[in-house]
Amino acid sequence: MSSLAAPVFPTDLTSPLAHARVGLDSCVHCGFCLQACPTYLALADENDSPRGRLVLMRAALEGRVALDDPDVSTHLSRCLGCRGCESACPSGVPYGHLLEVARETLAAMRPLPILARFILWIFARPSALRVALWFARLARDTGIAAELARLPGSLGFPFAMLASTARNATPAWTPRAAATRATVATLDGCVMEGLFAEVNRATERVLAANGYALRAAPGQQCCGALHVHAGDAETARRLARTNIAAFEASGAEFVASNSAGCGAMMKEYGQLLANDPAWRERARAFGARVRDASELLAAAGPREGAPIRRRITYDAPCHLEHAQKLSAPPLKVLAAIPELELVPLEDREQCCGSAGIFNLIEPGVSQRVLAAKMDCIAATGAPIVATGNPGCLMQIGAGLVRDGRGAVARHPIELLDESYAAAER
Ligand code: SF4
Ligand code: SF4
Known part of the structure; x- marks a missing residue:
């Protein structure tokens, strides 16, 4: 580490990472999580394992290393945030939350990479996102994305991602089940509505076919997951407040998402807004109403x-x-x-x-x-x-x-x- 002699955290008891100290302390270094960690398996470096990253967070908290030391931030940046380690951990270490607060703390010390800031900026602004997704669909539907997907390595990969979202026209059918089960408002989602609109319409039809009555929730925005995972928790909180208000106004009993990442984020709005007295209770109540669409379908049979x-x-x-x-x-x-x-x-x-x-x-x-x-x-x-x-x-x-x-x-x-x-x- 290049800055072991430069303590930055021991006195900063107000940082988001310092607030999460109890979670950090629950790690007993047993290593059960190592084989569940894709970056450890791919890179074979303890610093790229959950246990190693928790050690780095603790060292930063105790002032033995700077959190923005390039060696530390590199290993934190390489974490997928997949939370496979949480499922493997016998001590209940809340790794996902710790990663988020570590990245939030780090982002306050050092700006995010410019590409990350640009993407997050777009996702937080509906009009900019609409334009970006319009161009993305144009590239996909004209076949340009499929052509550019042939470019080597990481140059062509984003175009291959885009090309993979192409779908044939959805067969028309109308659900006929009586809407007797519960009322549901669905999250459109940024990428889901922009590139997988047919899947959103399919979700609405399938929910209706299983007895759910759909309610509109105008004014909803991006769920904020991309922002909170990157360390931009403030933008995520702003988006969360907008979504809570929009879905409350829908009057629906449940909020459904067909996107695992968005659903997980919305279920955790209570934690995201835990320090906001004006929104804490609303966020907790909102999170309790969120379901993955598959949960609602499974409850109905389907x-x-x-x-x-x-x-x-x-x-x-x-x-x-x-x-x-x-x-x-x-x-x-x-x-x-x-x-x-x-x-x-x-x-x-x-x-x-x-x-x-x-x-x-x-x-x-x-x-x-x-x-x-x-x-x-x-x-x-x-x-x-x-x-x-x-x-x-x-x-x-x-x-x-x-x-x-x-x-x-x-x-x-x-x-x-x-x-x-x-x-x-
Ligand atoms: S995170 Fe959990 S599984 Fe991994 S070393 Fe710590 S206590 Fe063990
Ligand atoms: S979140 Fe995923 S990539 Fe990150 S430490 Fe845990 S298992 Fe590894």
Whole structure:
């Protein structure tokens, strides 16, 4: 470390990291988390493991090293925030929260990389985001993205991500179930509505077909997950307040998200706004009403559709599996499709390397993590990979675009919608 002699934290008891000291202290250094950590497995460096990163956070808190020391910040930046370590930890270390407050503290000391700031700036401004996504769709729908996806390495990868979001026209069908179960307002989501609008419409149809009455929630914005994961918690709090107000006004009993990352973020609004007396209770009550769309469908059955004779495999999004602790609901969604053959995916609970904007700002580590995932997917021989998060759909989708086997990534609800559409014909 280059600045061991420059204590910066021992007296700063107001930093977000200092407030999380109890969580840091709960680590007993047992190392059970190491084999659950994709960056440790890819880089074989203890500093790139959960235990190593917690040691670095503690050293910074105690003033033995500067948090913005390039060696420390590099290892914190290389963390995917996948929270696989939380699931493996017997001591209940709240690693995801610790990472967020460490990054928030670090961001106050040193600006984020310019690419990260630019992306986050766009996502926090609906009009700028609309323009950016319009150009993204133009590049996708004209085939430009598919052409540029052939560029080597990290140059072509973002275009492969974009190309993977292309869909054929959705078959038209109208849900006929009586809306008797509960009222639901859905989060549109930035990337979901901008690049996966068909999946959003499919989610609305499938929820309605299972007895949910949909309510509109105008005025909603980005959930703030990208911001809080990068350390820009202030912007995330602003977005959270906007969303809480918008969904409260909808009057819906539940707030549903078909994006694992957004759902996990909204469930944790109470924690995000814990120090805001005016919003703390509203945020906690709001978080308790948030559900992944697959949770609502699983609670309803879901209703069975028409057979689809295809082989698929399922990859668990980290923010469903580890952050929301939801393993069964997406599988219940897939089980409602008769004759769908589900091939087990080895290490399905390991991160694919997407992690919000991680794949754009840490492409080297992201690609190494993705390579392991692609090997497991190839071993299944399945032509469809189901996964319920836009980042995972694009990351795995890009890997599939580039490996040329013709396989595709699809949202589980997209497949159930197809099954319901077939039942209507
Ligand atoms: S984070 Fe948990 S599993 Fe990892 S070393 Fe600490 S106590 Fe052990
Ligand atoms: S969040 Fe994921 S990448 Fe980061 S330390 Fe935990 S397991 Fe490793």
